[in-house]
Amino acid sequence: MLTLNIDCEVLIDRVVTIKLPDTVRLGRHELVIVLDENEAAKISSNSNTKTLMEFAGTIPAFNRMDGLEYQREVRAEWN
Numbered sequence: 171m172l173t174l175n176i177d178c179e180v181l182i183d184r185v186v187t188i189k190l191p192d193t194v195r196l197g198r199h200e201l202v203i204v205l206d207e208n209e210a211a212k213i214s215s216n217s218n219t220k221t222l223m224e225f226a227g228t229i230p231a232f233n234r235m236d237g238l239e240y241q242r243e244v245r246a247e248w249n
Contacts, residue, residue, distance in 0.1 A: 172194065178186055227233065 172191075174188075174190075176188060180186060
């Protein structure tokens with residue numbers, strides 16, 4: 171069994187063409203396509219990262235907080 175992980179963008183026509191490696195033998199094969207819809211949501215949600223970063227350091231209450239220390243405290247609760 172050969173597993174191929176191919177990252178592609180689905181355009182409006184929703185047509186995706188895949189070129190298989192020369193090592194794939196000719197004849198009938200079963201192809202399984204898995205679409206990770208959650209991954210698509212993550213990609214679109216990351217598109218506003220630049221806008222969000224414009225707010226970095228603008229909340230005075232958070233200026234007194236060490237972000238790294240806060241993360242360490244939260245993770246310590248997991249133990």
